Amino acid sequence: MPDLAAFFDLNDPLVQTALLPLAVGAGGAGLLRVLAGPGLGPRIAVVAAVLALLASYVATLGLPPWPPRAAIHKIAYIAALGTAIGFVLALMPKLRGQAAPLALAGVVAAVLWLGWNRLGDFGANGPTLATAGVAFAGYVVLYRTLGEAGDGQSEGVNALVHAFGAGAIALIGNSASLAQLSFATVAALGGFMLWNWPKARFAFGPVGAFGATGAVVAMTLQMAMFTRASTSALMLLGLVAFADILARPLQPTVGAMAKAARPLVQGLVAAVIVGAAIGLAYFLDEQP
Amino acid sequence: MSRLASLAIAAGLALPMSAQAADNYKLDPTHTSVFFHANHIGYSKVFGLFRDVSGEFTLDEDNLSANKVRILIKAASIDTNEKARDEHLRSPDFFNAKEFGEIVFVGTRVEKTGDKAGKLHGDLTMLGVTKPATLDITLNKIAPHPVPKYNKVQTAGFSARGTIKRTDWGMKYGVPGVSDEIALMIEVEGHKQ
Numbered sequence: 001m002p003d004l005a006a007f008f009d010l011n012d013p014l015v016q017t018a019l020l021p022l023a024v025g026a027g028g029a030g031l032l033r034v035l036a037g038p039g040l041g042p043r044i045a046v047v048a049a050v051l052a053l054l055a056s057y058v059a060t061l062g063l064p065p066w067p068p069r070a071a072i073h074k075i076a077y078i079a080a081l082g083t084a085i086g087f088v089l090a091l092m093p094k095l096r097g098q099a100a101p102l103a104l105a106g107v108v109a110a111v112l113w114l115g116w117n118r119l120g121d122f123g124a125n126g127p128t129l130a131t132a133g134v135a136f137a138g139y140v141v142l143y144r145t146l147g148e149a150g151d152g153q154s155e156g157v158n159a160l161v162h163a164f165g166a167g168a169i170a171l172i173g174n175s176a177s178l179a180q181l182s183f184a185t186v187a188a189l190g191g192f193m194l195w196n197w198p199k200a201r202f203a204f205g206p207v208g209a210f211g212a213t214g215a216v217v218a219m220t221l222q223m224a225m226f227t228r229a230s231t232s233a234l235m236l237l238g239l240v241a242f243a244d245i246l247a248r249p250l251q252p253t254v255g256a257m258a259k260a261a262r263p264l265v266q267g268l269v270a271a272v273i274v275g276a277a278i279g280l281a282y283f284l285d286e287q288p
Numbered sequence: 289m290s291r292l293a294s295l296a297i298a299a300g301l302a303l304p305m306s307a308q309a310a311d312n313y314k315l316d317p318t319h320t321s322v323f324f325h326a327n328h329i330g331y332s333k334v335f336g337l338f339r340d341v342s343g344e345f346t347l348d349e350d351n352l353s354a355n356k357v358r359i360l361i362k363a364a365s366i367d368t369n370e371k372a373r374d375e376h377l378r379s380p381d382f383f384n385a386k387e388f389g390e391i392v393f394v395g396t397r398v399e400k401t402g403d404k405a406g407k408l409h410g411d412l413t414m415l416g417v418t419k420p421a422t423l424d425i426t427l428n429k430i431a432p433h434p435v436p437k438y439n440k441v442q443t444a445g446f447s448a449r450g451t452i453k454r455t456d457w458g459m460k461y462g463v464p465g466v467s468d469e470i471a472l473m474i475e476v477e478g479h480k481q
């Protein structure tokens with residue numbers, strides 16, 4: 001009989017970053033759907049993706065302290081708080097129409113909180129104009145995700161590929177823990193998206209936007225402020241928010257597989273944008 | 289007279305007395321070294337140092353327990369003789385040098401254990417966490433500096449050794465592959481001010 005404990009060793013980075021969040025994302029989404037029923041279940045199943053990210057966070061870095069001291073501790077709380085805010089927005093459809101101010105408030109709050117320890121050193125070690133550029137990119141990503149009344153597939157694909165790009169840029173910038181958390185988000189969203197392909201079953205909505213996408217945006221902000229990750233690449237990464245629009249002319253409209261092919265085509269377009277961002281990070285990197 | 293003014297005068301009177309009892313020394317950065325080593329997966333010990341160190345200490349030979357020391361280390365000045373590893377050590381995985389630029393050790397009490405040896409008790413602040421840390425110290429020499437350019441300035445030299453557990457300061461990444469226990473080796477020269 002295979003030794004499951006050894007296979008699922010929580011000290012193994014592959015388990016922390018891929019297997020654990022994939023299992024929690026996929027299993028949790030199905031469980032939430034069953035527990036919450038056919039009405040609410042599909043709307044809150046995406047919470048599993050955030051739970052999967054948090055499970056990976058704890059396995060990788062341990063429980064974040066409260067109050068959080070460093071930006072990396074705040075990432076976990078931003079994911080949890082973002083999910084809670086997403087819940088409120090999901091219950092108040094009128095507020096959802098205010099995607100622009102909501103996304104702006106979210107990004108500004110994240111910059112201030114994450115950068116709190118260094119706000120006094122503007123331009124030296126703290127926030128810079130490049131950070132403002134990355135914050136704007138984060139705003140665009142959050143605004144488009146929040147404003148989209150999609151079926152869960154389109155937003156999920158963009159969020160997944162966006163998280164992958166953030167992870168790769170973090171890795172090039174020598175921040176392994178941020179890379180691990182970003183890749184864990186990819187696995188978490190991958191687990192969630194298993195339910196959403198080829199048929200869209202679960203919504204992404206404001207819970208996914210503020211919880212999962214919000215967490216990745218927060219990670220890109222931390223990278224911009226406190227790591228040597230390429231801010232130009234992080235800004236370019238923001239274009240992934242338009243992958244659905246850019247993919248439209250390429251989408252198959254007829255044929256039995258047209259619907260199933262749509263997220264794949266969008267994913268490929270997003271991957272090209274992310275590939276360009278990763279390439280930029282690599283070539284701008286001054287690694288010895 | 290307000291309570292605040294009374295306190296200020298009392299503090300003002302007290303300061304010259306303590307200044308008379310203890311001499312102030314400033315660290316000589318060219319003869320001060322902060323080294324460390326960490327065990328690497330059990331294979332070897334990787335050594336590193338911080339290149340930007342400053343600070344000061346007070347020295348009262350008649351009342352050793354009253355001596356104080358403050359050492360300030362720029363986290364970004366870490367050097368382990370491998371640039372890529374140094375960049376990783378500066379990242380949020382380890383020293384998070386952009387968010388927490390300084391490592392500060394404030395020695396608050398010396399406990400004498402021998403003729404020229406003692407334990408320096410103090411607080412180490414790193415990654416936004418302040419925890420007690422103790423170093424074994426040896427007074428190597430106190431004497432006027434013999435090199436002419438120093439104008440016979442009174443100079444004191446110490447060696448300090450100790451071990452900390454980095455996870456106590458929240459630096460968890462890479463444990464246990466990169467050991468939790470970090471050995472510290474500090475060599476200090478200070479000139480009387």
